Amino acid sequence: MAKLLAMDIVTPEKRVFEGMVKELTAPGSDGEFGVLPEHAPFATALVPGVVSIIKETGERELMAVSGGYIEVTGDKVVLLVETAEREGEIDIETIKRRKEEKEKLLSSMTKEDVDYDMLQTSLLKEISMLKAVELLQKRKK
Numbered sequence: 001m002a003k004l005l006a007m008d009i010v011t012p013e014k015r016v017f018e019g020m021v022k023e024l025t026a027p028g029s030d031g032e033f034g035v036l037p038e039h040a041p042f043a044t045a046l047v048p049g050v051v052s053i054i055k056e057t058g059e060r061e062l063m064a065v066s067g068g069y070i071e072v073t074g075d076k077v078v079l080l081v082e083t084a085e086r087e088g089e090i091d092i093e094t095i096k097r098r099k100e101e102k103e104k105l106l107s108s109m110t111k112e113d114v115d116y117d118m119l120q121t122s123l124l125k126e127i128s129m130l131k132a133v134e135l136l137q138k139r140k141k
Contacts, residue, residue, distance in 0.1 A: 008076075035077055044070060
């Protein structure tokens with residue numbers, strides 16, 4: 001039997017994926033990289049982009065992630081990401097609308113406003129997700 005990796009993808013809100021995979025490809029801060037069973041242990045930052053998973057069944061699944069971290073330990077991989085969206089769950093128009101709303105709100109505020117930093121962080125998440133979704137759409141072509 002072929003060796004497999006246990007894999008989890010977790011956001012602050014929920015566990016997005018849990019299962020056994022043959023391989024995965026992820027967007028690292030130094031470029032895209034792959035992980036196979038028995039990979040050397042490591043941890044690194046993830047940037048907005050596309051995670052490609054080859055499941056135990058051989059089925060390929062793509063997800064847009066907006067950045068985070070990955071830890072590989074022997075036969076287990078954990079991705080801790082801000083957001084992760086399966087290709088069928090993405091509504092790019094909603095992401096664009098939320099981004100525009102936050103930009104408009106920020107433009108009416110000053111840095112001294114109580115919610116300024118929180119809103120700016122939220123806007124950066126929307127921008128990262130939009131970038132990841134655009135990369136996913138390019139990859140699908």
